Amino acid sequence: MSAQPDLLYSEEEEALRAAVRDLLADHGDAARVIARTESDAPHDLAAWKALSDGMGLAGLLVPEALGGQGAGHREAAVVLEELGRAVAPVPYLTSAVVATEALLAVGDEELLGRLASGRTIGATAVGLHTAPGAAVRTVHVEGGLLRGELPGIADAAVADVLLVPADDGGLYAVDTAAVTVTPQVSLDLTRPLATVTFADAPGRRLGDAEPALRRALRAGAGLLASEQLGLADWALNETVRYLKERKQFNRPVGGFQAIKHRLAQLWLEVVNLRAVARGAADALTRGEDADIAVAVAQAYAAGVAVHAAEEALQLHAGIGMTWEHPVHLYLKRAKADSIAYGSAGAHRAALAELVDLRAP
Amino acid sequence: MTDAAELRRRTAELLAAEPPADTDPADFLKARFDAGLAWVHYPEGLGGLGAPRSLQAVVDAELAAAGAPDNDPRRIGIGLGMAAPTILRYGTEEQKQRFLRPLWVGEEVWCQLFSEPGAGSDLAALGTRAVRQDDGDWVVNGQKVWTSSAHVARWAILIARTDPDVPKHAGITYFLCDMTDPGVEVRPLRQITGEAEFNEVFLTDVRIPDSRRLGDIGDGWRVAQTTLNNERVAIGGMRLPREGGMIGPVSKTWRERPELRTHDLHQRLLKLWVEAEAARLTGERLRQQLAVGQPGYEGSGMKLAFARLNQEISGLEVELLGAEGLLYDDWTMRRPELVDFTGREAGYRYLRSKGNSIEGGTSEVLLNIVAERVLGLPSEPRTDKDVAWKDLAR
Numbered sequence: 001m002s003a004q005p006d007l008l009y010s011e012e013e014e015a016l017r018a019a020v021r022d023l024l025a026d027h028g029d030a031a032r033v034i035a036r037t038e039s040d041a042p043h044d045l046a047a048w049k050a051l052s053d054g055m056g057l058a059g060l061l062v063p064e065a066l067g068g069q070g071a072g073h074r075e076a077a078v079v080l081e082e083l084g085r086a087v088a089p090v091p092y093l094t095s096a097v098v099a100t101e102a103l104l105a106v107g108d109e110e111l112l113g114r115l116a117s118g119r120t121i122g123a124t125a126v127g128l129h130t131a132p133g134a135a136v137r138t139v140h141v142e143g144g145l146l147r148g149e150l151p152g153i154a155d156a157a158v159a160d161v162l163l164v165p166a167d168d169g170g171l172y173a174v175d176t177a178a179v180t181v182t183p184q185v186s187l188d189l190t191r192p193l194a195t196v197t198f199a200d201a202p203g204r205r206l207g208d209a210e211p212a213l214r215r216a217l218r219a220g221a222g223l224l225a226s227e228q229l230g231l232a233d234w235a236l237n238e239t240v241r242y243l244k245e246r247k248q249f250n251r252p253v254g255g256f257q258a259i260k261h262r263l264a265q266l267w268l269e270v271v272n273l274r275a276v277a278r279g280a281a282d283a284l285t286r287g288e289d290a291d292i293a294v295a296v297a298q299a300y301a302a303g304v305a306v307h308a309a310e311e312a313l314q315l316h317a318g319i320g321m322t323w324e325h326p327v328h329l330y331l332k333r334a335k336a337d338s339i340a341y342g343s344a345g346a347h348r349a350a351l352a353e354l355v356d357l358r359a360p
Numbered sequence: 361m362t363d364a365a366e367l368r369r370r371t372a373e374l375l376a377a378e379p380p381a382d383t384d385p386a387d388f389l390k391a392r393f394d395a396g397l398a399w400v401h402y403p404e405g406l407g408g409l410g411a412p413r414s415l416q417a418v419v420d421a422e423l424a425a426a427g428a429p430d431n432d433p434r435r436i437g438i439g440l441g442m443a444a445p446t447i448l449r450y451g452t453e454e455q456k457q458r459f460l461r462p463l464w465v466g467e468e469v470w471c472q473l474f475s476e477p478g479a480g481s482d483l484a485a486l487g488t489r490a491v492r493q494d495d496g497d498w499v500v501n502g503q504k505v506w507t508s509s510a511h512v513a514r515w516a517i518l519i520a521r522t523d524p525d526v527p528k529h530a531g532i533t534y535f536l537c538d539m540t541d542p543g544v545e546v547r548p549l550r551q552i553t554g555e556a557e558f559n560e561v562f563l564t565d566v567r568i569p570d571s572r573r574l575g576d577i578g579d580g581w582r583v584a585q586t587t588l589n590n591e592r593v594a595i596g597g598m599r600l601p602r603e604g605g606m607i608g609p610v611s612k613t614w615r616e617r618p619e620l621r622t623h624d625l626h627q628r629l630l631k632l633w634v635e636a637e638a639a640r641l642t643g644e645r646l647r648q649q650l651a652v653g654q655p656g657y658e659g660s661g662m663k664l665a666f667a668r669l670n671q672e673i674s675g676l677e678v679e680l681l682g683a684e685g686l687l688y689d690d691w692t693m694r695r696p697e698l699v700d701f702t703g704r705e706a707g708y709r710y711l712r713s714k715g716n717s718i719e720g721g722t723s724e725v726l727l728n729i730v731a732e733r734v735l736g737l738p739s740e741p742r743t744d745k746d747v748a749w750k751d752l753a754r
Contacts, residue, residue: 007645008652240735255738260731267730268661275641299634348630357614357629360621 005282005293007275013078020057020082023050030326033087037189037329043158048090051079052118058096059116061104061219067113073219077226077281084230087329089190091155095122097223102163102216106171106207111161123159124216125174125196127152131342132217132294133350136209139198141166144205146174146198154340156181156194164198165209172203188336190329218294221341222280225297229277231334232270232308235327239263239312259315266311269304276300292354298347302338309334362400362411364418370409371397371422385429389465392428398464402448406460414651431466434698438509439463439470443517443536446587450534450575459515459536471513473504473537473561474584478754481725483519484528484581485744485752488563490520490535498522498535498573500543500566506719510546510559511695513539517587518568519580524750531749532580536572543567553711554691557699588721589659599647600640606670606702606709607636610677620680629680632673639665657734660726667716667723670701674709681706 009017027047036042052058060076062068069075076097083092095115099122103112114120126136129152139148146166156162162179164172178201186192206212240263243254253259276297283293309331313320320327338344352358378391392398393407397419402408423430433440440463447459462468479486488502500520510516516537523531537544543566548556575583603611614621614629642665646658678685689705701712717723731737744752 004644005641006648007641008648240737244737251741252738255741257728257740260735260737261724261727263735263737264727264730267735268664271658271661272635272638272642272665275645276638278645279641296634296637299630300638348627348634351634352626352630355611355633357611357626357633358618358621359626360618360623 005279005286005289007278007282009078009278010074013075016075017078017082019055020051020079021085023047023055024082024086024088026050027088030087030329031324033089033190033329034323034326036089042189042192043089043091043155045090045158047088048092048118048121048158051090051092052096056118058092058100058118060096061100062112062116066109066116068116073223073284074278074281077223077277080223080227081230081233081277084227084333085234087190087231087326087333091121091123091158093220093224093227094124094155094191095159098216098220099124099161099163101219102171102212103206105212105215108173108206111173111206114161120160121155121158122161122163123153123156124213125150125153125156125162125164126213126217128154128191128193128336128341129339129343130213130217131346131350132221133214134217134342134346136165136213138165138167138209141168141170141172141203144202145200146172146203147200149195149197151184151195152193153196154191154193156196157183157192162196163206163212164196164203165213166203169209170205171207171209171212173206174198174201174203178202186336188332190333191336217341218290219284221298221347222284222290222294224337224341225273225277225280225294225301228301228305228334228337229270229273231330231337232266232273232305235305235308235312235330235334236263236266236270238327239315242316253315262311262315266308269307273301273304292351295347295351295354298342299344299351302334302344305334306331306338362409362415364415367397367400367409367411367415367418368422370395371419375423375426375428380426380428386465386467388429389431390461392423393461393464397423398431399444402460406448406456407464431464436463436466436469438472438513438517439468439515442472442587442590443470443515445590446517446534446583447536447574449586450583452571454571455536455574463515468514469509469512471507471509471516471539472587473507473510473516473518473563474587475506476503477505481722483584484532485749485754486519486521486532487754488518488520489524490522490533490568492522496570498533498568498570500535500537500563500568502563504561504563505549505558507546507559507561508557508699509697510539510561511548512697515539516561517574519584521749522577522580525748526578527746528744528749528752529581530578532584533577534574534580534583535568536574537563537566537568538572541566541568548693548695550693551711552714553708555694555696557696600643602637602640604640605636605666606673606713607633609702609706609709610673610680613677613680617680620682625676625680628676632669632676635665636669636673639669657730660721660729660734663716663720664723664726664730667713670709670713670716674706674713677706678710 059068060071064070115122139146162174164174180197182195184193246253280293280297283290312327319325374395378388396409398407400409400411400416401413476486490498490500518535518537522533543564545562547560549558549560550556688707732739
């Protein structure tokens with residue numbers, strides 16, 4: 001077995017967290033996120049520009065020689081924790097992690113440099129629900145022109161370039177100016193999906209789709225756990241904070257043992273999630289034990305994030321049911337995340353093979 | 361500052377002076393203690409060198425590589441994990457000199473006389489009385505329960521009521537009790553597993569000199585916190601490889617016995633496997649935090665997680681075995697010196713793990729601790745805080 005993973009946060013990682021948190025605080029509160037979801041532009045491109053152009057975070061996974069930061073998954077995971085904590089509507093996971101990993105796999109230096117700068121946003125044209133290694137829907141390619149329709153593409157609405165699997169087994173780069181992007185009414189208001197329609201759109205073949213997508217989706221699944229950790233941590237902390245203030249029966253509601261035990265259980269789940277999320281980020285960074293670490297993280301994280309958001313809603317009670325209170329943003333993101341990059345069940349099925357606990 | 365290189369040098373010196381192959385194991389352990397290599401974070405002269413605790417691993421690795429004997433820490437776990445840190449923190453110089461060396465080398469086994477039939481989760485309500493005599497000694501009467509190792513112990517850490525007229529937390533004093541005193545009677549307490557790893561201990565006119573009082577009179581509750589916090593760290597803090605705990609045996613059975621597999625059990629097994637791996641990584645993270653000096657309350661959390669997992673996993677294992685799960689290996693009454701949660705057969709594991717959510721603090725109490733000390737939620741309304749112990753409802 002491999003060496004023990006480093007499950008802590010380094011000082012640099014804590015400094016990165018603080019910087020991202022400050023930046024997101026400057027870019028508005030939950031009320032603004034909610035207002036934005038009802039506009040034509042649900043994404044916060046000003047925050048994206050500050051994260052990428054300002055801090056260089058879109059290039060964390062890209063080598064310095066190609067215009068990136070040459071950092072690793074551990075640092076990207078910290079960014080995602082904070083983005084999850086803020087349910088920030090920015091295309092970080094889709095562009096700076098998943099699309100970037102696909103481009104690293106095919107070795108397209110030109111696009112990598114553009115994505116690393118953040119001035120170009122990339123999206124992998126694979127349904128958000130797709131688990132690493134799962135079959136994907138493709139478009140038809142003939143003479144370098146793509147034809148077909150791909151639904152469920154996260155953040156396609158703000159993407160400049162799409163990485164598209166075609167029926168010849170290739171992965172193609174397609175300019176979004178050459179396709180039609182139709183927003184879908186999405187459960188997760190802060191990571192909206194779209195259907196992309198290709199009508200003889202010109203594509204440039206980057207390489208083989210299967211290995212590139214497998215790598216990209218594995219990284220996406222592994223680092224999604226850190227986003228889920230951020231969501232869950234917000235839900236727990238915000239609920240604890242609220243229940244110390246909220247009084248009924250002449251007592252703080254958080255003083256009732258039935259509530260305290262639920263919150264303590266939730267704390268325990270979040271503590272466990274932190275360990276598996278750090279484990280996955282560290283394994284991806286080291287390139288060691290990553291298949292198992294990612295599958296463990298995704299088999300565990302979804303349940304915790306959804307549970308945290310559901311508990312937050314129930315324990316906020318009436319106010320938690322309102323559109324005005326942000327808890328619904330977290331619930332919708334957590335529930336969507338439980339499907340994104342493969343459900344917990346899909347990752348458990350993968351583990352059954354990986355650790356030799358096979359089905360009957 | 362003692363660093364790793366210095367510890368390696370001292371360890372090499374010890375190995376040269378007392379070659380393990382030619383040295384009686386007990387003599388080697390005493391020499392190791394005197395060299396300050398027993399527990400390096402303890403002070404000089406008490407088995408340590410005042411070095412960072414994380415450096416103990418350096419010494420242990422060197423000694424293991426040289427084939428040196430160890431002090432069989434599982435046999436003397438209560439002494440090492442609970443009595444020693446409490447004596448170190450609150451003991452007089454004479455007490456530290458007298459007790460720590462024989463404790464660490466394993467000459468003297470310790471047990472813990474805390475819980476009583478009427479004082480479980482509400483330990484501070486305990487009723488065992490210690491009464492001061494004219495000569496300054498104490499005479500103790502009462503009954504303790506759930507005492508592991510009492511039948512082999514030479515010494516006990518004991519808390520007893522010395523003042524019934526003040527609120528319960530204020531009237532307790534901590535003692536070091538001689539288990540060979542004629543007034544100490546140890547009776548086995550048989551458990552649902554068939555064996556008796558615990559005991560009841562009856563204390564009848566047990567005389568304890570005042571020199572074996574640990575800490576101030578009436579300060580026993582505070583002293584006991586040191587003991588109990590260390591117990592939870594010890595219970596939750598074992599280092600495990602993947603599949604190292606209760607999930608190991610059932611995973612092995614699953615692989616070796618495909619005829620037992622069902623779809624329902626497969627889903628449950630995978631879910632528990634993931635949870636066990638998450639708990640294992642959390643324990644690993646806790647250890648990494650401790651190593652860099654950021655101890656957290658994760659210790660209480662670890663114990664909660666392992667209690668539930670041990671119970672669910674062993675329960676699943678009994679079901680997986682089907683017809684064999686209807687059998688039990690042996691109901692014979694025994695008094696084991698060591699307890700192995702994953703030892704014996706699935707049925708034993710299932711029954712023994714029921715204790716995991718009770719011993720060392722029930723899961724319900726631990727949830728309160730997490731809620732109040734970690735999350736800062738209000739404590740339970742107290743009706744007993746300002747009432748003299750003698751006036752409490754019982």
